[in-house]
Amino acid sequence: MGEEAPEFVNREINLEGEDFRTATTVGHKTYLISRSDDESKSTASIRILDKSNKTWTVPTVLGTQPIHFEAHTAILVNENIILVIVSKGAPFVDSIWFLEVNTSFVKQQSKITGTEVVAWSKGVVGKGQKPVVISGPSGVGKGTLIAKLMKDSPSRFGFSVSHTTRAPREKEIDGTHYHFAERSNMEKEISEGKFLEFAHVHGNLYGTSIEAVEAVTDEGKRCILDIDVQGARSVRASSLEALFIFVCPPSFEELEKRLRARGTETEEQIQKRLRNAREELDQSNTPGLFDNFLVNGDLETCYENLKRLVPLDDGGAVSGDSYPTMDSKATPSYTVLSKQDSEILLQPEIREVEKGIANMLALDLSSLSGGAPGHTRGLKIKSVNKD
Ligand SMILES: Nc1ncnc2c1ncn2[C@@H]1O[C@H](COP(=O)(O)OP(=O)(O)OP(=O)(O)O)[C@@H](O)[C@H]1O
């Protein structure tokens, strides 16, 4: 609930100054960002002043919050996003953040929770790669392909661990392969808006929690989702920008052979999965649903084709750019030197330049891209030579 604004704060505050508190106005709202009162934690706290009726609101804050939140600078990127640079105490990799105040993700979450919502997204260098949704009929080899991807590049990819009400298979580990859940608990969490998508698949309930995707993207990894076609449809309709890949079997007979050979289902369950496979293959042709199709005949060939769509080593880099090369644990103190059009120049303290632990940086706000809203946003950041 909003409360009457105290007289002394309802005034113009330095909008873009570096301080422990900044106020940034977007339309008729002013976003007050400050270090939390609990100084031991150094987290950020947000309050919103609605200038039209002079009321304050404490919003629901989504996303993983900036840590080491000391002095900061806030700059309006556009009417949807505020750039927040934590200018003291944070390692370089934790110093660039976006406060999403009016993006479609925020609007969607606001509808679900019925509250005013803002969301933190971490600024990552590069394209802020889209999560990858991999769908296909049961037994086609999605899990096998994903396991290869994770084994070859564990630092680059992270698996979104789904919830399911189905019983664990012999070698499945709770929290690694799935979060095995009670139906009533899972339904409750779905009704509380904690799931990005869910679907009834082969007689059980499956779903991707927002936290499962966050856990991966907050580590700066590209998130891989193994979900059925209904789930893919829900993600497509959500605000999460993703790459959608459908894996097809070389033939229906081969699919049946693989399902039987896996030996994890009863005959009745196999029949049910095969019936559903026909429906999924049919549904996969929905125009605009999947971006790419792979046929998993020979496993190695299919894996090579998957790596062409989801490269192991592009690092999200945009060719031709030079990226900051400083020690990722260095904690330089940046101040905003200038903002011209969409370029922001960040100036480290002279001592840090002299010690060689920091360079002047140029942030290109026009490059803001993709990532997972409420999780990460990609951005071009270049080191700038002073001479
Ligand atoms: N290209 C392939 N050739 C032969 N066998 C394969 C191939 N790809 C996967 N398999 C085998 O097929 C079986 C099913 O594969 P997997 O479990 O990866 O399928 P899935 O699509 O993840 O199934 P589900 O949706 O039920 O989880 C496994 O025993 C796996 O070893």
Ligand SMILES: Nc1nc2c(ncn2[C@@H]2O[C@H](COP(=O)(O)O)[C@@H](O)[C@H]2O)c(=O)[nH]1
């Ligand atoms: N919509 C969703 N589908 C999911 C999710 N996790 C897995 N799945 C799909 O379920 C079937 C069966 O999986 P299995 O492990 O029981 O063989 C398969 O098609 C998966 O892709 C989810 O979170 N949401």
